[in-house]
Structure formats: C-alpha cells, structure tokens
Amino acid sequence: MTPFFEGIPPVSFEGPDSTNPLAYRHYNPDEIVLGKPMKDHLRFSVAYWHSFAWEGGDPFGAHTFERPWHPQDSMERAKIKADAAFDMFDILGQPYFCWHDADIRPEGDSFADSLSNLEEIIDYFGEKMATRDVKLLWGTANMFSHRRWMGGAATNPDPEVFAYSAATVKACMDATMKLGGQNYVLWGGREGYETLLNTDMSRELDHMGRFLNMVVDYKHKIGFEGTILVEPKPQEPSKHQYDYDAATCFGFLQKYGLEKEVKLNLEQGHAILAGHSFEHELATASALGVLGSIDMNRNDYQSGWDTDQFPNNVPEVALAYYHILKAGGLGKGGTNFDAKLRRQSLDPVDLIASHVGGMDVCARGLTAAAAMVEDGGLKNALTERYSGWDTKGAQQMLDSDFDTIFASVLSGEIAPQPRSGRQERLENYVNRFV
Numbered sequence: 553m554t555p556f557f558e559g560i561p562p563v564s565f566e567g568p569d570s571t572n573p574l575a576y577r578h579y580n581p582d583e584i585v586l587g588k589p590m591k592d593h594l595r596f597s598v599a600y601w602h603s604f605a606w607e608g609g610d611p612f613g614a615h616t617f618e619r620p621w622h623p624q625d626s627m628e629r630a631k632i633k634a635d636a637a638f639d640m641f642d643i644l645g646q647p648y649f650c651w652h653d654a655d656i657r658p659e660g661d662s663f664a665d666s667l668s669n670l671e672e673i674i675d676y677f678g679e680k681m682a683t684r685d686v687k688l689l690w691g692t693a694n695m696f697s698h699r700r701w702m703g704g705a706a707t708n709p710d711p712e713v714f715a716y717s718a719a720t721v722k723a724c725m726d727a728t729m730k731l732g733g734q735n736y737v738l739w740g741g742r743e744g745y746e747t748l749l750n751t752d753m754s755r756e757l758d759h760m761g762r763f764l765n766m767v768v769d770y771k772h773k774i775g776f777e778g779t780i781l782v783e784p785k786p787q788e789p790s791k792h793q794y795d796y797d798a799a800t801c802f803g804f805l806q807k808y809g810l811e812k813e814v815k816l817n818l819e820q821g822h823a824i825l826a827g828h829s830f831e832h833e834l835a836t837a838s839a840l841g842v843l844g845s846i847d848m849n850r851n852d853y854q855s856g857w858d859t860d861q862f863p864n865n866v867p868e869v870a871l872a873y874y875h876i877l878k879a880g881g882l883g884k885g886g887t888n889f890d891a892k893l894r895r896q897s898l899d900p901v902d903l904i905a906s907h908v909g910g911m912d913v914c915a916r917g918l919t920a921a922a923a924m925v926e927d928g929g930l931k932n933a934l935t936e937r938y939s940g941w942d943t944k945g946a947q948q949m950l951d952s953d954f955d956t957i958f959a960s961v962l963s964g965e966i967a968p969q970p971r972s973g974r975q976e977r978l979e980n981y982v983n984r985f986v
C-alpha cells in the first residue's frame with residue numbers, strides 16, 4: 553500500500569444496520585439476486601479520469617487537489633498514480649475500472665513518444681492486474697482535451713487530425729485488447745459543432761461514419777472480442793453534438809451500416825441533459841437492440857450542466873435497473889461511475905466514501921428493481937393494457953392493409969372504448985418497493 557490511502561482498510565459488507573461510514577450496507581457482492589450474484593448484475597467500474605486524473609479545477613479556478621502524482625507530466629508520476637489507483641481498487645473490491653489514454657500516461661512530444669508512454673503504463677497495469685481480480689471494463693481515447701482536437705477528431709475539417717485520431721484509436725484499441733478489456737468506448741466530445749457558418753455537417757457525418765466503420769474493421773482484424781460502444785451526449789463541450797441521444801445514435805449507426813456492430817454506453821446525466829429520463833434512454837436502446845453499458849452518474853438538477861456526481865437517488869436508480877433487468881441485463885457492459893468528487897472534497901477518504909455510497913445506492917436500486925420483477929406488478933399491468941393485441945383479429949389487422957381496416961371500421965364492428973392509463977396507481981405501486 554502506498555502512503556496515499558494508508559490506514560484505510562478494505563471495505564466489506566456489514567448489512568443495513570451498520571453505522572460504519574466505510575462499510576457496504578447494501579452492496580453484498582455474492583448475494584443472489586434473480587439467480588445471479590449481485591456483483592454480476594452491477595459490474596461496478598471506477599473511472600480513472602475523475603478519480604485520479606482530474607485535479608479539481610473548474611471554469612473559475614485551477615486545481616484544488618494536490619495529489620502526490622500532480623503535475624501529471626512524467627512516467628514516474630504516472631506510476632505513482634497507478635499505485636494509488638490499484639490501492640483504491642483493493643480497498644473497494646469493485647470488479648472493473650476504465651481509462652482514457654490521457655488519464656494514464658503523460659502526453660509525449662510526438663505521437664511516437666505518447667505511444668511509448670502508453671505502452672509502458674499498460675505493461676505496468678498488466679503486472680498489477682495479474683495479481684488481482686480487477687479487470688478492464690473499457691478503454692477509450694481522449695480526443696477532446698488537447699488543442700489539436702478543438703475542431704473535432706473524426707469530424708475535424710483537417711484530414712491530418714482525422715489521421716491522428718485514427719492512429720490514436722488504433723493504439724487505444726490495442727491497449728484495451730492487451731488488458732483483456734470487455735468493451736471499447738467512443739465518446740465524441742468534440743464531434744459536433746459550434747456554428748453552421750463554418751461547418752459542413754453532411755461531410756462531417758460521413759467522415760464520422762467512415763471512422764466508426766474503420767474502428768469495427770480493426771476490431772475484427774485483431775480479433776478483439778469486446779463490444780464497441782458509442783456514448784450519446786447532447787451538448788457540452790460542443791454546442792451541438794452529433795451523438796445527441798440514443799435515438800439519434802441509432803439513426804447514425806443505421807445510416808452507416810453499423811447497427812449490428814456497435815452498441816451504446818448510456819450515461820444518466822447525459823440523458824437528463826437531452827431532456828430525457830435515464831429509463832427513457834435505456835428503454836430506447838433496449839427496444840432498438842443496442843443497450844451496451846452505463847455510466848451511472850447524475851447531474852445537479854438545478855444547475856443544468858454535466859456535474860458528474862455520484863448517484864444518490866434510489867428511486868431513480870431503481871427504475872433504471874428495472875429497465876436493465878427487463879432488457880436481460882448489461883451483458884459485457886457494466887455500471888461505470890463516471891463521477892467526480894466535489895472540488896472541496898480533498899481527503900483521500902472522500903474518494904473511498906463516494907464510491908461506497910454510489911455502490912450502495914445502486915445495490916438498493918437493483919434489489920428494488922428485482923423485487924418489482926419478481927412481484928410482476930408492472931409486467932402484469934402492461935400485459936393487461938395491451939391485451940387487446942393478443943386477439944386474432946388484432947394480429948390479422950397488422951397483416952392487412954388500410955382498405956381492409958377501413959371497411960371494418962366503417963361497418964361499425966370497431967368502437968374504441970377509452971380506458972384509464974392508471975399512471976398514479978402504478979407510481980404508488982413503484983413506491984412500495986423503493
């Protein structure tokens with residue numbers, strides 16, 4: 553153990569009555585929920601960027617955190633950071649973590665330098681992972697922070713940036729595969745635009761489609777078995793982002809022939825920014841067959857921007873997991889905390905407490921969702937509401953045409969009788985479980 557987390561013992565499950573602030577009160581990894589261990593439903597992951605790379609800056613002030621690995625400009629400090637990160641993984645016992653290339657290695661003077669830094673740190677991670685249970689949920693490339701990406705990566709008007717982006721993603725996919733990553737994520741932070749006055753949208757979309765096809769081709773070429781995921785977000789940092797929400801992403805995937813190859817990593821806070829509920833995004837992705845993984849971090853509901861806070865609302869989380877369970881679970885995906893501390897939360901123990909709290913909220917949400925699944929109340933309400941469609945006549949209508957339907961309506965056989973949607977009764981029902 554490095555000095556950073558010294559004195560903090562591994563967190564364990566102590567049950568709901570525990571008053572120990574660093575114990576799991578609900579996350580009991582081996583507890584069986586709907587036939588499988590809780591940990592295999594939730595598949596928790598720590599986000600390296602917020603927990604270890606973010607220095608606590610905001611638009612009005614620079615860093616508030618002074619970690620032993622700051623400033624993050626040398627391989628030596630990248631390794632000190634990795635040591636602390638893996639200490640935290642040992643303390644939390646969560647099964648996965650995620651990174652961007654820029655979180656884990658210092659930027660070099662050239663592409664080749666940055667690549668050699670990445671390869672060195674990946675080997676360092678590999679050694680640490682060999683003696684532990686923690687695995688890589690996904691890797692990704694940060695193609696939004698450095699000034700070269702200011703006008704986009706795959707959608708940049710400059711073909712040299714497209715090339716740099718392709719080489720960067722290739723390197724990050726290689727690194728992800730080397731560590732046995734379960735997925736590879738692309739979040740297009742700058743894949744969008746500020747003004748149409750300087751933007752050729754249709755050309756940019758075609759370039760993004762071509763780029764994603766190259767990602768998929770490369771995945772097959774190297775035999776990467778993980779899932780390729782794109783992460784929708786409507787705005788911030790770009791004013792208009794091409795990956796606005798789940799439905800927009802699906803339309804894009806379909807246009808470029810990728811809907812069977814690429815799934816979505818949905819983030820709770822991004823759903824809210826798009827004016828949706830998280831369960832809307834989950835249900836949309838599930839209906840379209842592209843639900844991949846989730847980032848379970850919320851925004852502040854008053855500030856209206858992406859604050860990336862740890863989840864703390866059990867009823868919201870319960871409905872999210874209800875839709876995930878209904879969709880058959882997360883598969884190779886997981887629950888990534890793309891969440892950061894508030895910038896006044898300076899202490900190493902704040903990092904532990906935030907994850908413990910987030911994991912407990914999700915565990916409570918999952919068990920509430922599982923209880924609703926087992927009880928079957930919501931499912932029965934749906935079955936009843938749609939029962940008219942179980943009749944032979946209704947099914948035949950779907951195979952008929954407008955003239956046939958018109959004739960039966962005109963003959964008076966059809967006389968719709970409005971029925972209650974029972975929303976309040978169903979809301980009351982959900983309240984019994986959360």
Ligand code: XUL
Nearest residue numbers: 692739783819847858890
């Ligand atoms: C940004 C965001 C990213 C992605 C990975 O809002 O969510 O951290 O999850 O690039």
Ligand code: CO
Nearest residue numbers: 783819847890
């Ligand atoms: Co995210």
